[in-house]
Amino acid sequence: MAAEQPARRPGGRSARVRAAVHQAVIDLLGEEEWDGLSIALVAGRSGVHETTIYRRWGTLAALIGDVVTERLTRSSPVPDTGTLRGDLESYALQVAEDMAGPLGPVFIRAAMVGTRGQGEQESPRQFYLMERAVQLQAMLDRAGDRGENPPTLLELLEVVLAPLYFHVIFFDAPVGADHARGLVDRLLTLTGRT
Template sequence: MTEEEPEAIRRRPGGRAARVRQAVLTAAMEVLAEEGIARLTIAGVAARAGVNETTVYRRWGTREKLVLDAMLAGSSAGIPVPDTGAVRTDLAAFARALAEYLATPTGRSVARAAALSSDDPDLAEAWQTFWQSRLDQAGVIVTRAVERGELPADTDTALVLELLCSPLQTRAVLGHRPIEPDLPERLTSLVLDGLRARTDG
């Protein structure tokens, strides 16, 4: 495969560069799902994607940045942020999408990898960036609810999403109990009931 200069790649974002990026990110997520993050290498991803290793290094620079980009792309596509017009249905839909994503090999691999502590500061930083990015994306659910008057102005966005999502992620990582079909709605009710009790008190 013929290499292109970075400037040429940037001038054609919808052409070969976009196809290469998608192929590499898809390959990275496949390796992550099949072998885990410990065995993911740029060389292995490049080979699976059918591109030169130097192409991957030039675009992403490090394995950690590649993993981060792949996880963000995969989770954004697999866990869309809904806008139903009401906080209850928004949270329930988001939790259902998360549960469905965690039921896939890729989703389980991401959850398990993200739950591991890392002595590698670059990898630890990548995980932190991943979680913060997902929090920022999903946090609009709470922001909209506050603007509509459904939630108090001082609602802790991160806490709401953690209370909603952590039980699903724990079950996916530990596998001790299944994620029942009605669990997203039950978690949504528990979170909102808790917020209302705090407000009423």
């Protein structure tokens, strides 16, 4: 008979460590240049030993990716309104709101940053985009399961998400609710799904 594994408590030390490290990353990104961020700085700010951070996340890129993914999942879960249009509009409005919020620049930077000087390690962009792509594909798959004809993930990213980011990056201003809804209208019209 196999030995029983000890039950893991929800929360506990592991949750406190993750919360402290995540908050330290967010705080430091508000104060430091992105390239100046390091595991050592995160450890100092969070009070969590460097080896614990390395053991849990492995790299700074993995840590940043985890922070961004967790924040987006918590603050902007992929919607399930029961209709394709409702899901797409709700998602577009959430993204526009996130980009206008205090963490907007962090989300944008994580989506854009590469792996300069990190060798073969994955970038925060890879973690963030892969996780979000899986979530968005599930939303589109749900629409297909309901008998709707959803756009492809690439169409969603190019017609709705890219312009939302573009406005913040190049115009330094997030789009409003009407503009976000208009992007969804454009997507559904372009893909013949109105």
